[in-house]
Amino acid sequence: MSQSEKKPEISEKQVTSLQKGYQAILEFIDEMEQLSQFQDRIDIPSNINQIWEAFVDEIRKSINVDVCGLFMVDEDTHEFVLQNVSPHDKGSICKKEIDFQVECGTFSWIINRRQPALIPSLVFKNRKTIIMLPLSTAKRTLGIVFILTPIEESSITHKNLKLLKMLSRQCSLMMENALLYEKLKKEHENLKKAQARIIQAEKLASIGRLTSGASHEILNPLNIISGHIQLLLMDRGMSPSISRPLNIMQEQSERIAKIVKSLLQFSHYGKQEIGVINVNDLIEKVMSMVEYEVKHHGIQIVRELELNLPSIMGDDDKLSQVLFHLISNAKDAMLNGGMLKISTRALSGTNQLQGKPESIEIRFEDTGSGISEEEVDKIFDPFFTIEGAGNGPGLGLSICYGIIQDHGGTINVESKLNEGTAFFIHLPVAVESKP
Ligand SMILES: Nc1ncnc2c1ncn2[C@@H]1O[C@H](COP(=O)(O)OP(=O)(O)OP(=O)(O)O)[C@@H](O)[C@H]1O
Ligand SMILES: [Mg+2]
Secondary structure (H helix, E strand, C coil), rough: CCCCCCCCCCCCCHHHHHHHHHHHHHHHHHHHHHHHHHHHHHHHCCCHHHHHHHHCCCCCCCHCCEEEEEEECCCCCCCCCEECCCCCCCHHHHHHHHHHHHHHCHHHHHHHHHCCCCEEEEEECCCEEEEEEEECCCEEEEEEEEEEEEECCCCCCCHHHHHHHHHHHHHHHHHHHHHHHHHHHHHHHHHHHHHHHHHHHHHHHHHHHHHHHHHHHHHHHHHHHHHHHHHHHHHCCCHHHHHHHHHHHHHHHHHHHHHHHHHEEEEEECCCCCECCCCCHHHHHHHHHHHHHHHHCCEEEEECCCCCCCCCCEEEHHHHHHHHHHHHHHHHCCCCCCEEEEEEEEEECCCCCCEEEEEEEEEEEEECCCCCCCHHHCCCCCCCCCCCCCCCEEEEEHHHHHHHEEEEECEEEEECCEEEEEEEEEEEEECCCCC
């Protein structure tokens, strides 16, 4: 071998450090593989619980785990709430441990540090080790992961912690995306509901204008026809073959008049007698009239009327009509009995009046037949009726809608077929209202 081909000498030290470097690269590849496996298990969109389950599996691959708990920050109260725990029966002991750690100040120290921390358990027997993994993004803390391991603190390696930290970072990003997706979905649904309400209000307003004009045009000739029939019927010597059809004509004219008057009511016709109303008293008054009959149909009535409910301004008779109507519909929907719950509560606004009640809610919940998804959007439409329910012309709810709208309020419905229906009425409280 010539002088120029002579291989450079490698010292033993260099070999060891090359081996170490090689080992480190292999470990790094392993870690990356585990991270990508975790990522691959999560479909988009996933919810927090799906991400959590995949995360717990990855944790178990890296370290021996007894209990694993997820505490998420509640957006309203900013408190840490236990969202999930594995195994499921360890929830209360997990919460107890966290309460103790909060009391000692360890908890806030870990949150502020935003780094994994090893602490001795204060609650679990044999004083096992707890690994706390904060879940946070650049902007905020989402929660904290609680891992109870039988391994002694001194045996938990830097490598273990590094991998857990990488997994928790990945998990934080996925959870943040899942939360944003949920929020966006909710906002989209609210927007869709608001849009549907506007379309419904527009539709009813234009039907209202049309029916109000047409109803007056019908009532005038109808009164003339009815008057003439009555005159003819006064003839005592009339043969039954003539008086019978005349009586039928009279009956049917009265029926037409009743429907047309309902239509006028729907189109907000008629004077309102406005006064101060205590809705709880009004409900009691209406209930005292119908309770016997409703109970007779095997329907249990539950009242949850809020004490000191603020008063509203309104027309006593018209609002009673709404209550009667909702009760009558609920009764028709519970032909085999059931439960009707009537509740009231005051609602606070979100503007400068926050804290003071701005409106009241009257809620009617029944356990009746419910309404299908396709039909629920149409129930406030005039003449919409579902066969077999009641036998009316389908004007009741549209009249209720008009009355509540005239009071500056809203009426909404939520229903599930074969489970039940809930109507929510919101009415503004009277200015300077005293309960
Ligand atoms: N609580 C309820 N549970 C189930 N279905 C209901 C309930 N309330 C209303 N509905 C459905 O909505 C339809 C429309 O109700 P609405 O009160 O307007 O008309 P109606 O009761 O059929 O007739 P009318 O009230 O004019 O006598 C009803 O036919 C009924 O099927
Ligand atoms: Mg009805």
